[in-house]
Amino acid sequence: MKSRKLLICNAKIFLKDKIMHGNVIVENGKIKEIVSQLNNLENHYKEDIVYDMKGRYLLPGFVDIHCHGGNNSSFMDCEESDFENILSYYLKHGTTTIFPTTLSSDDQQLILFLDTYENYIKKNSYYKKMMGGCHLEGPYLSIEKAGAQLQSKCKEVDFSFAVDVINKYLCIKRWTIAPEMDIKYKLSTLLRERKIVVSAGHTKVLYEEMQEAFKNGYTHMTHLYSGMNSMIYVDSFRKAGAVEAALLDPDITVELIADGIHLPYPLIEIVYKIKGPDKIAIITDGMRGTGTKGQKSVLGNRKTGIKVIIKKGVAMLEDYSSLAGSITPLNKMFLGLVNNTSIPIIDIVKMCSYSPACIMGIQNTVGLIQPDYIANFIDMDNNWNVINVIYNGMIV
Numbered sequence: 044m045k046s047r048k049l050l051i052c053n054a055k056i057f058l059k060d061k062i063m064h065g066n067v068i069v070e071n072g073k074i075k076e077i078v079s080q081l082n083n084l085e086n087h088y089k090e091d092i093v094y095d096m097k098g099r100y101l102l103p104g105f106v107d108i109h110c111h112g113g114n115n116s117s118f119m120d121c122e123e124s125d126f127e128n129i130l131s132y133y134l135k136h137g138t139t140t141i142f143p144t145t146l147s148s149d150d151q152q153l154i155l156f157l158d159t160y161e162n163y164i165k166k167n168s169y170y171k172k173m174m175g176g177c178h179l180e181g182p183y184l185s186i187e188k189a190g191a192q193l194q195s196k197c198k199e200v201d202f203s204f205a206v207d208v209i210n211k212y213l214c215i216k217r218w219t220i221a222p223e224m225d226i227k228y229k230l231s232t233l234l235r236e237r238k239i240v241v242s243a244g245h246t247k248v249l250y251e252e253m254q255e256a257f258k259n260g261y262t263h264m265t266h267l268y269s270g271m272n273s274m275i276y277v278d279s280f281r282k283a284g285a286v287e288a289a290l291l292d293p294d295i296t297v298e299l300i301a302d303g304i305h306l307p308y309p310l311i312e313i314v315y316k317i318k319g320p321d322k323i324a325i326i327t328d329g330m331r332g333t334g335t336k337g338q339k340s341v342l343g344n345r346k347t348g349i350k351v352i353i354k355k356g357v358a359m360l361e362d363y364s365s366l367a368g369s370i371t372p373l374n375k376m377f378l379g380l381v382n383n384t385s386i387p388i389i390d391i392v393k394m395c396s397y398s399p400a401c402i403m404g405i406q407n408t409v410g411l412i413q414p415d416y417i418a419n420f421i422d423m424d425n426n427w428n429v430i431n432v433i434y435n436g437m438i439v
């Protein structure tokens with residue numbers, strides 16, 4: 044069979060550290076070559092697809108390492124049709140790699156989610172290559188810092204259950220845990236051995252305890268600032284929190300819900316100035332309400348999840364006591380960062396693609412426009428609107 048080729052020509056290409064005017068040759072779903080001059084290549088490609096960018100921007104597809112749902116579905120619905128519904132929505136908005144993320148639930152439902160994931164990737168589905176692996180958010184989280192997670196499901200680490208689960212489900216690539224629920228760091232130590240990213244979140248620890256956790260396998264912070272302490276007052280004395288510990292440790296990576304609501308833009312700029320683009324992933328933490336018009340939604344499973352309201356561009360608990368996830372896809376977060384911060388575009392691109400890929404250890408296959416990488420791209424106009432998405436070398 045003749046190999047399928049795609050020639051993307053006349054593009055402003057976002058390479059790792061610069062923008063280059065040129066052309067990208069794609070073969071069998073992978074980037075074969077990047078050339079500045081066509082030299083009659085388009086004639087050679089006559090029988091294949093020639094995609095003329097007309098001078099627009101070509102970005103690497105976005106990598107979202109923390110997403111619960113969208114398009115009126117949640118990954119916790121544990122149905123393959125809901126998985127497809129979510130993936131199809133985000134793909135159209137430029138996300139070509141996604142890490143489906145759970146919420147605190149009982150063990151039975153967590154198993155159902157993992158079974159659904161593994162069954163789905165065994166099938167020959169168009170969307171399955173989008174899925175980079177699972178991110179378990181909970182249930183080993185602080186009840187006081189549960190935010191919109193079901194408090195009744197948050198608990199101390201159940202080590203034997205956790206061992207069973209990571210032995211059986213190789214799709215688990217990251218686990219968000221509150222360090223104080225991980226007695227003697229037994230779980231984080233094991234996860235590190237298995238090369239599963241250990242992420243701290245929904246935690247009430249302060250600076251020193253967070254530093255201790257970093258020594259014991261925690262390398263990443265789940266939605267920095269949300270569900271954790273930054274500086275707090277204890278008996279009129281200021282205490283540094285988990286946020287400050289993460290900001291000051293150069294090895295720790297963080298992720299930011301960059302919708303301008305969970306985190307105001309000045310805070311995003313402060314984190315950027317301290318950590319730099321290589322240590323930051325922009326995430327959606329997107330929930331079911333993303334891409335829907337209703338004012339009511341459910342966080343988590345359709346039947347057993349928490350009722351939330353959608354107001355002012357975000358999901359909130361009905362009593363307004365906590366934000367409950369974003370409804371902003373990455374392309375809109377990207378635009379918000381361009382319009383509301385002074386962060387250079389090249390770094391915004393990096394924080395939406397390469398840096399999250401590095402955090403999850405998949406930086407050799409996705410996140411860059413470079414030969415041998417999977418041909419995932421976003422075609423954006425001069426106002427940073429998504430014109431088209433190319434996924435595995437195919438125009439979506």
Ligand SMILES: [Zn+2]
Nearest residue numbers: 109144180328
């Ligand atoms: Zn989340």
